[in-house]
Amino acid sequence: MSLSAAMKTAQSSFSNVGLQSAVASKNIANASNPAYARRAAILATATSGATVVETQRAQNEALLKQNLLSISKSAGQDTLLSGLTQMKMMMGGEDYELAPSTYLAKLRDNLQTFADKPNEVSLAETVVSDAIDVANSLNGTSHALQKLRSEADADIDGAVKELNRLLSEFKTQNDKVKQGTASGTDVNDALDQRDKLLTEISAIVGVTAVNRTNNDLALYTSDGTVLFETVARTVTFEPQTTYTAAVDGFPVYVDGVPIQPGAGGNTSAQGSIAALLQIRDNVAPTFQNQLDEMSVALISMFSESVETPPGSGTFVATDGLFTWSGIPTVNSPGLGAVIKVNPDVITAQGGNAMLLRDGINATFNLNDDASFSELLNGYATGFETTRTFDPDAAIDTTGTILAFSTGSVGWLEQIRSAATTAGDDKTALLGRTQEALLNVTAVSLDEELALLLDLEQSYKASAKLVAAVDEMIAALLQAAG
Template identity: 45%
Template sequence: MSLSTALSIAQSALLATSKQTSVVSRNVADASNPDYARRVAVVTSTAPGARSVEIQRAANDLLFRQNLSALSAWSGQSALYSGMDQLDLSVNGVDNASSASTAIGNLQQALQLYATTPSNQNLGASVIDAAKQVVSSLNDGTTAIQDFRSQTDGQIATAVDDLNSLLSQFQDANKAVIAGTRSGTDVSDALDQRDALLKKIAEYVPVSTFTRGDNDMVITTKDGTTLFETVPRSVTFTPSAGYTAGTPGNTIYIDNVPLSAGTGDNTSADGKLAGMLKLRDGVAVTMQSQLDEIARGLITAFAETAPSQPNAAGLFTWSGAPAIPAAGTLVDGLAGSISVNAAFDPSAGGSAALLRDGGANGAAYVSNTGGGASYSDLLIAYGNRLDQPMAFDTSAGITVSSGVSDYAANTIGWFEGVRQQASTNADAKEALATRTAEALSNDTGVNVDQEMSLLLDLEHTYQASARMMKTVDDMLDALLGAVG
């Protein structure tokens, strides 16, 4: 072997080792970056004594797809659960203090106390005050639910804007990958950026991907709707100006295809967009329907009755009074319009004694025909009706037959059950997302201990190559000295 050949080999080894050292140093520097994939410097011999270094990026497509799916599921479930917490606090208050069930319980107590001393009109006025609290609970609950739906609309609009921005950024990253692949340059950084954006996109909608020539990536949703192909597809949503009970919300469109909301407490909603749709048009709407059914039950329970006469609205009234809402049939928005009948309200010129005697709808409906101040039969009857089973619309989510008082309590139980299930499933899906992320990191991320060990080996290799160059240099000096 000639001295020039030996020198060339040593120089090639030094250059290869230098590139390997640079790659390892970069790995160590980005070890804490969750979006960074480990680089590997692969050394190959291209000719006797010559070496070339190719930088490869660690990847595991199967684990990455599993992580994307887990992220979408967790994001959708998390959006559902966190929204439920907000909705519960807005409607029922802390420890259900402002719930309809609590207000009805207070009304029952006031009614029982009045029935013990029917001649005491102060106790009668207390019943009216308790009835007003029931009405306030239903009215305010309706307002809170519809405000929540409007707020969710705003959050959906913001999320749609964010998703469109991410898709635009993804286009730039995808172009960089394609251009680098075509020119043969290292595209590892661009691939890191593209994968990081893909994980963020998956938090909004579930995604599937496939790669075409030149590393060009196409994104579709879980149901096959194209989200990105060369250019982003438009994601559109128009928030409603406001909501009333029974008003459906607007749909999110991806490339003019509607995005479906999730179903169930262990929601099938993948991505926060579907989770928020489930909140707005599922949980909140059901909660409103239950309040409407409570209102209908109260109007029915306190209706005035008379022989050969239709039942007429009594203590609680509504826009369709004096008629009573049809049994077992939901009336959208009834909880927002129910009110205390002015005929019973002393502050409105009425008399609480009508609750004891009857007759708010005319003489035919008078129950205390003798005019006795101690008459309590009607008051007792009203109390019994609150616990008497009646028909409720099953579309409101509760199928158990009960009185309106128990129905109101059951609505709290229903919501707590749904929320608890949503919480449990959110924890489970978060754990899956964490496990898949850890598995992906273990397979494609940086192990600092391994990298430092490799760096030590490279140091030894570099020292050996340097000694070889010095030896060749010494030999050349000796040769030149001999010739000279």
């Protein structure tokens, strides 16, 4: 090897060591950055030895796609479970002590006790108090449900705005990647930022990425709607200002196509938006329907059949212990929010609790008999009477009101239990896919430090080569003297 060739080899080695050290240092500096993919300086053979030809970024397209899918499913499941947990807390938590079924059972028991001792005013007051508790439970749960729907609607609005922002940033980074790839410049930092944005987008809406020429990405939702293709598609949503049982929320549109809500406890929702739509449009309205059906049954059970006009032989059902206000008919949506106890039996409002025994709208106890219990026995029997309920309530369509009310708790607990199990499974899957992806892309400090030691040895060898060339040149100059 000539001296000039030796010097070129040493210079090339120094250059390579410098570039490789810079890459390793950048890796070490970003070891704790989850959005950073490890870089590696790739060497190729040249006339003067090896030379760094490119900085390669660690990646695995298959694992990335699986990770995006896992993020979407986990985010959707967690969002649904959060809503179901809120619904459970509306009724008192683990023991459901604030559920309508709890108060209905208490009302039934005390009503039967009053029927056995119809002359006890204190028992009448107790039954009225129990009825107020039932109405308050139905009212409070209904209002809490509509608040949950309103919060879900606001969360959807926030998610849509965030999604549009992320898509705008995604376009910026995607353009950098395309232009850099076409011109041959380093686009690794832009790729990191684009992948980070992609994971954030997938938590909001299920997304599939398709790689095209010059590393260009096109994005599609889980149902195939174009989300991004050269430019971001517009995601639109009109929030509601207030929610009642009669108010329906507006859909979320991606490029004019509505996002479908998730379904089931093990929800099909991918991303938070679909799960929020499921809570707002499916789960909460179904539960509200159950509360309304209980209210309809209560009003019917305690209604009084009064001859109108007297002596006509025509009997009309009139409100008894329970009535309502604010909506047109007993079958209107949202009855659970407005059902109340008839003021005529509430002592604090100038009423008389004993009217429950004798009749609120007409006197059934004509002889003012202290042992009169005909109405009370009829009310108690009503709790054991089989009724027909709306199929949309998603519970058995026939049964007693107590069976229906406990079935409502069972329905919620069943879907929440399924959501909890599915949430654990999807979280575990996400953990495994993230771990597999990080095994490929994450920085290992041990590997980087070992590489720096190798580079140190390479630098020492190059330094010795330069020193040897220096000695030889000095010897030649001295000999030429």
